[in-house]
Amino acid sequence: MSHNRNGVILKVEGLVKKFGNFRALDGVSLEVEEGKIIGLAGPNGSGKTTFINVVSGVYKSNGGRVIFNGEDITNIDSYKIVRKGINRTFQIPKPLLGLTVEENIRVAAVYGAKDKRKVKERIEYSLSTIGLEGFRFKKAESLTSTQQKLLGLGRALATNPKLLLVDEIAAGLTQKELKMIANMLLGLKEKGVTLIVVEHLMGFLDMITDEVVIMNAGKEIFRGLIREASNNEEVIRVFLGG
Amino acid sequence: MYRKKGIIYGLGITVLVIILFIFLPNIYNNKSFLFNLMLYMTLAEGLNIIYGFTGYLPFGYVGFFGAGAYSAALAILFLHLPPLVAVLVGGLGAFLIGIIFIPLLKLSGAYFAIANLAASQALYYIVANPNLEKITQGPYGISLANSYNPQVSYYVMLSILAFSMITVIFIKFSDYGLALLSIKEDRVSASLAGINVPRERSIAWGLSSFIAGLSGGVYAWYIAVFYPTTVFSLEISVFVIVFVLFGGIGTLVGPLIGSLVLYSFYNFIGISAPQYFQLSYGLLIIIFALFIPNGVLSIFEKRGIHVP
Numbered sequence: 001m002s003h004n005r006n007g008v009i010l011k012v013e014g015l016v017k018k019f020g021n022f023r024a025l026d027g028v029s030l031e032v033e034e035g036k037i038i039g040l041a042g043p044n045g046s047g048k049t050t051f052i053n054v055v056s057g058v059y060k061s062n063g064g065r066v067i068f069n070g071e072d073i074t075n076i077d078s079y080k081i082v083r084k085g086i087n088r089t090f091q092i093p094k095p096l097l098g099l100t101v102e103e104n105i106r107v108a109a110v111y112g113a114k115d116k117r118k119v120k121e122r123i124e125y126s127l128s129t130i131g132l133e134g135f136r137f138k139k140a141e142s143l144t145s146t147q148q149k150l151l152g153l154g155r156a157l158a159t160n161p162k163l164l165l166v167d168e169i170a171a172g173l174t175q176k177e178l179k180m181i182a183n184m185l186l187g188l189k190e191k192g193v194t195l196i197v198v199e200h201l202m203g204f205l206d207m208i209t210d211e212v213v214i215m216n217a218g219k220e221i222f223r224g225l226i227r228e229a230s231n232n233e234e235v236i237r238v239f240l241g242g
Numbered sequence: 243m244y245r246k247k248g249i250i251y252g253l254g255i256t257v258l259v260i261i262l263f264i265f266l267p268n269i270y271n272n273k274s275f276l277f278n279l280m281l282y283m284t285l286a287e288g289l290n291i292i293y294g295f296t297g298y299l300p301f302g303y304v305g306f307f308g309a310g311a312y313s314a315a316l317a318i319l320f321l322h323l324p325p326l327v328a329v330l331v332g333g334l335g336a337f338l339i340g341i342i343f344i345p346l347l348k349l350s351g352a353y354f355a356i357a358n359l360a361a362s363q364a365l366y367y368i369v370a371n372p373n374l375e376k377i378t379q380g381p382y383g384i385s386l387a388n389s390y391n392p393q394v395s396y397y398v399m400l401s402i403l404a405f406s407m408i409t410v411i412f413i414k415f416s417d418y419g420l421a422l423l424s425i426k427e428d429r430v431s432a433s434l435a436g437i438n439v440p441r442e443r444s445i446a447w448g449l450s451s452f453i454a455g456l457s458g459g460v461y462a463w464y465i466a467v468f469y470p471t472t473v474f475s476l477e478i479s480v481f482v483i484v485f486v487l488f489g490g491i492g493t494l495v496g497p498l499i500g501s502l503v504l505y506s507f508y509n510f511i512g513i514s515a516p517q518y519f520q521l522s523y524g525l526l527i528i529i530f531a532l533f534i535p536n537g538v539l540s541i542f543e544k545r546g547i548h549v550p
Contacts, residue, residue: 058430082436096427099420107420112436159436 009034009069009163009194010055010086016063017050017218024050026218027064032163037185037195039205039226042215043238048198049091051215052165056088057081068163082112087156088165091198093148095140095155102127102136104151105158112159122158129184130154146177153184164188166197170204182207202226214238245415252411252494252550256404259283259498263400273396275509277464280399281457282505285482286489286497287406288453293483294492295413296443297426298347301355301479305343305362306336306451308474310458312369315384316377318463325389325463329398332459333452339365340451344444359476366474383469390466399464402456409449410494414550422446423492481505488530490537494550499538 010032017025025047032038040048053059055066057078066074073081096104102123109122127133130150135143140151149169156164166185170178178201185195185208199205205212206226214222214229216238222229229235263280267273285307293299313335317328346357372380413419421442424432433439458473465472481504489500507526511519534540539549 056434058434077438078430078433079436079438082434087434094428094431096424096431098427099423103420103423107417107424107432107437108435110417111421111438112434155431155435 007034008032011067012055012064014064015051015054015061015066017054017059018062023218025054028218028220030213030220032194032196034194035189035192036210037189037197037208039209039212040196040198040215041200041202041205041212046215047218048215049167052088052167052198056086056165082159083114085160085162086165087112087159087161089149089152089156089167089169091168091171093145093152095148095151097141098139100137100139101132101151104140105154108155109158115160122160126154126158129157146173161193163194166195168198168200170199170201178204248415248550249411252415255495255550256407256411259407260400260404273392277396277399279501279505280403281461282482282485282501283498284403284406284457285454286485286501287410288450288457289482290410290486290491290497291413292446292450293486295419295422295426296446299355299483300358302358302360302362303454303482304474304476304479305365306339306454307458307478308369308470309339309365310336310455311462311468311473312378313455314459315386315462318386318389325391326398329456329459329463332462333456336455336458337448337452340448344447347443347447362474366470369474370470381470383467386462386466389463392464395460395464399460402460406453407494409453414494418442484527488537490539493539496537496539
């Protein structure tokens with residue numbers, strides 16, 4: 001039986017990911033408590049998206065461990081990770097363009113959730129959460145970029161995740177859209193979903209996160225409240241140089 | 243609702259095709275043409291399962307056909323099985339080859355197509371090897387003259403066509419079909435929808451190879467005398483791919499229309515003006531590739547008419 005000690009849903013220990021000689025993740029360790037929203041920030045190339053890719057099984061790690069709900073899920077296939085309760089979105093949305101919005105969500109609801117019952121309910125829940133009920137019969141290719149991002153979120157929700165990894169969802173959105181997405185993510189938190197949100201926009205992270213983790217060169221350099229980060233010397237050096 | 247409707251229409255079309263091929267020999271006496279038409283329709287539906295739904299284009303699809311033909315023929319010659327059972331052995335023989343070729347599915351795009359082509363050629367060279375004359379009769383061909391029965395094999399071919407159509411219907415209008423289409427669109431996204439990509443695509447691959455093997459088996463029975471060059475001819479792969487593309491991939495009716503139109507045209511030109519065959523056939527394919535690259539059925543789709 002899986003279990004999470006002290007409310008820790010995700011525990012990452014010394015995670016390493018190498019591309020040739022380049023260490024994109026250089027021994028990252030991180031604990032995430034259940035029901036929290038953790039922001040993951042850092043300059044380009046700091047390893048944020050690589051972290052999500054390794055935790056979600058898209059990339060295999062070269063070292064370290066990923067423990068989810070007390071169970072070691074290091075380097076298992078991504079479809080198994082999804083069925084255990086972790087899913088993610090992509091910075092550049094990757095919907096199944098030739099399928100309709102509903103089909104995109106249906107296939108995730110059927111194959112991705114551990115509980116194979118209540119497929120219809122999960123489809124409706126995902127559609128209403130992302131606000132695309134009116135587009136259910138439209139092909140994903142006909143959606144705007146923002147709608148495609150929402151669809152990516154809806155597909156992930158259809159698999160009934162306990163931990164959702166959100167990769168730069170705010171990039172390129174208007175203020176109105178940012179508020180809408182922020183409310184959506186806060187709504188998910190209220191429903192008990194734990195979130196790790198990778199983002200460049202610190203203002204957006206300030207709206208939704210309990211804590212932020214700042215990464216640089218494949219390592220964690222700061223963890224704490226976002227307003228504390230702005231006073232941290234190393235964080236300032238990394239973001240502003242010098 | 244959409245699925246129920248699709249299955250009903252699809253099964254209706256299947257019944258119509260069965261009735262047509264039962265009665266057509268009464269009004270058109272070129273039974274060989276009708277048999278080959280059914281054969282190409284079946285192969286086109288079989289290729290459609292792996293190409294139309296998962297995007298893997300098997301240029302060496304004929305390898306399964308040839309494996310089926312030889313498996314069935316050897317089952318008749320050495321195991322003295324009744325031809326009907328031997329046809330099933332043909333399907334299973336090709337299915338087994340399909341399982342052996344599963345690692346090819348780790349490749350994609352042109353790499354997969356070329357590797358599959360090479361694999362089917364390897365099969366041809368094994369079967370045609372004169373050193374294996376005692377088993378496969380090498381390049382000298384196989385004779386099943388004692389089992390020759392064009393009447394019964396015609397209806398067995400029709401049954402296999404119906405089986406291939408029903409398989410496509412249930413894939414197209416099921417969650418499994420959605421999973422295959424997801425794999426075709428993006429394997430990473432499909433995996434993150436919880437789809438076990440290697441497992442689901444291998445099932446499709448197995449079904450596709452089984453149908454080609456059954457077709458090869460019944461073909462061997464129907465023509466009774468054949469050579470490795472007959473059943474491993476790359477022309478068969480090319481024809482089937484073109485037929486599927488012409489009609490419309492991922493549909494039930496597209497491969498049928500593609501086979502009907504192009505195979506009829508092939509026969510008409512091949513007999514009336516064989517010297518112009520390659521020129522006219524090539525031109526036709528170029529015209530269609532330029533003006534309706536997504537197949538004939540896409541014309542209806544654009545007008546909001548959904549053909550299964």
